[in-house]
Amino acid sequence: MIVVDVDIVCPKVPELTMRDWIAPAVEVSQFMHSSVLDNFRNGFGPGGKWPPLKKTGFTSHLLETGRLFASIVYETYMEGRDVVVSKVKSVGVPYAAVHNFGYPPKNIPERRFMAFHRIDLKIINDIWGKHIVKQLTGKR
DSSP, rough: OEEEEEHHHHHOOOOOOOOGGGGHHHHHHHHHHHHHHHHHHTTTTEEEEEOTTTTTTSSTTTSSSSSHHHTTEEEEEEETEEEEEEEEEEOOOHHHHHHOOOOOGGGOOOOSSSOOOHHHHHHHHHHHHHHHHHHHHHHH
16 A cells, blocks of 8 residues: 655645645556556566465466455545545455465465565656656646
């Protein structure tokens, strides 16, 4: 989740208003969602390749039914009058966290899909930077 407190940022960039932050927040949410789905599809997260399944040797069974994959959604919203939130989450699948973080008592290994790579964080920063420059200069 990324939270931008506009009251902290806007005094430094007074030309920007609250509504100026919604478009980049949506773009960031969409990018984060895409990145999480890529992690999931590729069986690869910031910690590296997921461990193969013991029985089959496949990367993961997490895509078998598609339920967990389909549960991953993004949202962007204003919190109060001065905070914009970009979030990716799993909806309606209580076992998502078990697979993401692992559960040693049941020998379920960590398969980190709800996480970002360094390059993802750079792209997220670039989205915000590009938007601020565009708003201040009128250029893309």
